[in-house]
Amino acid sequence: MSELGDATLKRKQEKAMENPTRRAILELLEGGRELPSTTIRQELGGDISLSCVGYHLSVLEEAELVEPDSDGRAARVFSRAA
Numbered sequence: 001m002s003e004l005g006d007a008t009l010k011r012k013q014e015k016a017m018e019n020p021t022r023r024a025i026l027e028l029l030e031g032g033r034e035l036p037s038t039t040i041r042q043e044l045g046g047d048i049s050l051s052c053v054g055y056h057l058s059v060l061e062e063a064e065l066v067e068p069d070s071d072g073r074a075a076r077v078f079s080r081a082a
Contacts, residue, residue, distance in 0.1 A: 009064060016063040021048065022056050025075075026065060034069055 016022050021044070028035060028043050035043070037053045044053070057075050060066040066075045 012063040013065060016059050016065060019056070019059075021052075022060055025053075025056055025060065029066060029075060035075065037075075040075070 017026075024044060025040055028040060037050055037057065040057075041048055041050055041053050057066060057068075060075075061068065068075055
């Protein structure tokens with residue numbers, strides 16, 4: 001990837017990490033833990049809709065911080081922003 005690509009990815013990761021809900025999701029997934037969206041919702045206290053969890057996971061995936069499992073029903077940590 002070019003330097004511009006790396007810089008763009010780093011900025012996406014920084015932007016994704018600015019949100020406290022996304023930081024909490026990453027904490028839940030530390031150590032390669034795989035969790036379905038429903039469990040992530042429960043672990044966050046249940047005060048968030050499943051569609052919101054899905055949105056936050058998609059932002060984290062676009063920033064290459066998480067990746068879905070093979071059937072797309074769970075998420076796991078892929079890498080962490082430095």
